[in-house]
Amino acid sequence: MDLYPKLRSALAEPLKRRALHSPLVIKLVRQILSAQKRAFPWEASHLLALKAIDQAADAFLGRGPVVWHNVFFPTELLYGLGVVPFAPEAAAAAAVGLGLVDEAFRAADGRWFGTDGCSFHRLALGCEVAGYFPRPQAVVCTSHLCDIAPQSLALTAARHDIPFHLLDVPQRAGPEETRYVARQLKEMFFSLAEGLRKEPDTERLAEALRRSNEAREGLLRVSRLRREPPAVIRGDEAHGFLYIMLTSFGSPWAAVVYDKWYEELKRRREQGRWAVPREKIRLLWLHLRPYYANDIFKILEHEGGAVVVFEEMNHVYWDELDPRHPFLSLARKVLSHHGLGPLEGRLGAVKGMVEDFGVQGVVHFAHWGCRQSTAGAALIQQALREQGIAFLNLDGDCVDRQKYAPGAVRTRLEGFLELLG
Amino acid sequence: MTVTAGLDLGSLSTKAAIVEDGKLVSFAVLPTGRGGAPVAERALEEALARAGLKRSDVDSIVATGYGRISVPFAHRRVTEITCHARGVYHLWPDTATVIDIGGQDSKVIRLGPGGKVVDFVMNEKCSAGTGRFLEVMARALEVNIEEMGELSLKARKGAAISNTCTVFAESEVVSLLAEGRPVEEIIRGLHEAVAERVVSMAERVGWQEPVAMTGGVAKNLGVVRSLEERLGVSLRLPEEPQIMGALGAALLAAEV
Numbered sequence: 001m002d003l004y005p006k007l008r009s010a011l012a013e014p015l016k017r018r019a020l021h022s023p024l025v026i027k028l029v030r031q032i033l034s035a036q037k038r039a040f041p042w043e044a045s046h047l048l049a050l051k052a053i054d055q056a057a058d059a060f061l062g063r064g065p066v067v068w069h070n071v072f073f074p075t076e077l078l079y080g081l082g083v084v085p086f087a088p089e090a091a092a093a094a095a096v097g098l099g100l101v102d103e104a105f106r107a108a109d110g111r112w113f114g115t116d117g118c119s120f121h122r123l124a125l126g127c128e129v130a131g132y133f134p135r136p137q138a139v140v141c142t143s144h145l146c147d148i149a150p151q152s153l154a155l156t157a158a159r160h161d162i163p164f165h166l167l168d169v170p171q172r173a174g175p176e177e178t179r180y181v182a183r184q185l186k187e188m189f190f191s192l193a194e195g196l197r198k199e200p201d202t203e204r205l206a207e208a209l210r211r212s213n214e215a216r217e218g219l220l221r222v223s224r225l226r227r228e229p230p231a232v233i234r235g236d237e238a239h240g241f242l243y244i245m246l247t248s249f250g251s252p253w254a255a256v257v258y259d260k261w262y263e264e265l266k267r268r269r270e271q272g273r274w275a276v277p278r279e280k281i282r283l284l285w286l287h288l289r290p291y292y293a294n295d296i297f298k299i300l301e302h303e304g305g306a307v308v309v310f311e312e313m314n315h316v317y318w319d320e321l322d323p324r325h326p327f328l329s330l331a332r333k334v335l336s337h338h339g340l341g342p343l344e345g346r347l348g349a350v351k352g353m354v355e356d357f358g359v360q361g362v363v364h365f366a367h368w369g370c371r372q373s374t375a376g377a378a379l380i381q382q383a384l385r386e387q388g389i390a391f392l393n394l395d396g397d398c399v400d401r402q403k404y405a406p407g408a409v410r411t412r413l414e415g416f417l418e419l420l421g
Numbered sequence: 422m423t424v425t426a427g428l429d430l431g432s433l434s435t436k437a438a439i440v441e442d443g444k445l446v447s448f449a450v451l452p453t454g455r456g457g458a459p460v461a462e463r464a465l466e467e468a469l470a471r472a473g474l475k476r477s478d479v480d481s482i483v484a485t486g487y488g489r490i491s492v493p494f495a496h497r498r499v500t501e502i503t504c505h506a507r508g509v510y511h512l513w514p515d516t517a518t519v520i521d522i523g524g525q526d527s528k529v530i531r532l533g534p535g536g537k538v539v540d541f542v543m544n545e546k547c548s549a550g551t552g553r554f555l556e557v558m559a560r561a562l563e564v565n566i567e568e569m570g571e572l573s574l575k576a577r578k579g580a581a582i583s584n585t586c587t588v589f590a591e592s593e594v595v596s597l598l599a600e601g602r603p604v605e606e607i608i609r610g611l612h613e614a615v616a617e618r619v620v621s622m623a624e625r626v627g628w629q630e631p632v633a634m635t636g637g638v639a640k641n642l643g644v645v646r647s648l649e650e651r652l653g654v655s656l657r658l659p660e661e662p663q664i665m666g667a668l669g670a671a672l673l674a675a676e677v
């Protein structure tokens with residue numbers, strides 16, 4: 001998709017920080033996006049881009065108190081408060097496409113953020129320091145899965161002298177742990193409301209949970225459809241929809257986008273419009289993908305006919321929420337993440353996905369500095385090997401292009417395809 | 422008569438192998454230099470000349486190695502992973518693991534029934550544990566790379582090299598020299614560092630016996646011994662370890 005170059009050239013001057021807070025510039029960006037429907041492979045991804053830009057506009061134009069959150073935070077709480085959520089890790093991925101990486105990395109390096117840490121956070125901090133991100137009024141973060149997020153987001157909160165709320169998530173789930181997390185969520189809800197001068201409206205919170213349930217249903221429908229071979233969407237395209245999982249549960253539009261996606265998938269299946277002309281191999285993707293221009297999916301899907309039919313990050317790991325008990329329900333959601341606690345949880349989830357989607361191989365993108373995802377790779381490999389499923393651990397970095405070696409990546413991917421062939 | 426050729430375009434050397442009815446009949450090894458099609462062409466011509474064959478005798482060509490995409494006259498491109506596996510399988514069909522240490526890559530390949538690759542692991546982006554690493558160190562030590570193996574076998578123990586990062590290891594080597602440590606001990610220490618790195622890769626794929634070693638570094642007996650000590654096995658060493666990728670490519674060309 002050549003959208004990013006278009007946006008970059010249109011915004012060459014306006015992108016100078018302060019301009020991002022200008023209603024005119026935001027309007028221009030939206031107009032460009034709106035007119036670029038054909039640049040998107042799916043109508044649903046175009047709709048998603050428009051919704052994301054609207055949300056960014058709310059944040060940049062200060063249409064409500066901006067609350068930064070990490071991607072594992074239950075965003076239903078924030079939508080339920082009526083604040084504007086902003087996920088710096090997700091925004092960092094967009095910053096890659098907008099060509100802000102070099103400047104942002106320089107800014108982060110100047111703040112002692114070492115190059116061995118996760119570059120999503122390095123980039124996010126750099127973008128924030130350089131003035132590319134909207135100013136937060138509060139920061140919320142969970143302690144589970146990602147070990148760098150609490151440190152990195154606390155730094156942002158300290159830099160702006162604003163409250164930092166950490167949701168302490170125990171490693172194991174149980175009734176006691178659920179109550180512990182629920183208590184914190186409740187406290188957070190009311191203290192954020194007070195600090196940000198928002199009405200702590202529990203009916204609005206319940207509504208956010210209902211919407212979250214609708215989105216969950218929508219994603220489950222999409223996932224069920226994606227199980228059927230041959231694939232109608234390439235992993236390359238499906239990855240874009242992860243944005244919803246990471247930022248938008250509880251929003252009014254998450255379910256709308258999933259529904260549109262489902263309708264399109266169904267239509268294309270009926271029309272026999274397959275993802276690749278001849279599907280030879282089905283793959284599961286673990287963790288995230290690189291956001292800069294790269295050949296990974298071209299090699300796998302276009303050249304090798306190996307379609308990434310599902311992404312671990314799109315896995316619905318939690319049960320339906322109960323709007324009558326929002327805090328307990330959200331606590332259960334957080335605690336049921338398959339990556340939490342002993343590795344058996346993730347192993348079980350991955351094995352389930354392997355079976356449900358009928359894949360022959362699994363690719364784990366080992367993002368530099370992400371300990372939560374990479375530490376268990378050996379055991380996942382071993383478990384998959386026992387089931388006769390091929391596993392490729394692909395080392396790299398999702399946002400730092402300097403760590404991408406095209407020749408080496410090609411050899412690994414082609415070697416993997418030969419092994420599967 | 423079926424004549425096939427395999428071309429392996431590595432970072433340091435380009436290899437050509439000619440196979441006639443399933444048998445290796447000749448090969449050539451040239452420095453890659455600026456690489457690409459011209460050097461592959463020359464290697465092929467040289468190998469053909471040695472076998473008394475002409476280009477028109479060749480039925481099929483497979484290119485491998487990191488430069489495989491730059492050989493327009495190849496009929497097929499196959500990764501060095503599959504080619505090394507195929508080459509070793511040809512020599513010793515019961516081999517379970519192949520360790521290949523080349524110029525810029527090192528890899529460990531697990532073979533299953535019929536010589537099929539069942540798993541592999543390659544070194545990460547940096548050159549630690551590769552031929553390039555040893556080349557840089559040879560330069561820092563002012564010794565000939567071919568002599569490194571012999572020299573290291575003279576040392577009773579290796580100097581501890583704590584860094585496998587080429588840049589840091591080079592400065593460590595310079596400091597050790599300044600401290601007056603014998604060159605032989607430093608080289609042995611370097612070989613042990615390479616072996617350490619490769620053994621950890623072998624563990625990742627669950628290596629099993631018998632183990633064969635290919636690639637230019639297999640000519641370095643110091644690295645071979647260090648690997649053997651750590652793995653507790655003796656390695657199968659082809660007569661010409663460097664050409665195993667090209668041989669495998671030529672054999673695969675016959676299977677098209």
Ligand code: SF4
Pocket residue numbers: 089118119120121145146147148149367369370371372373
């Ligand atoms: S990639 Fe890993 S370390 Fe980085 S933000 Fe995500 S979970 Fe955290």
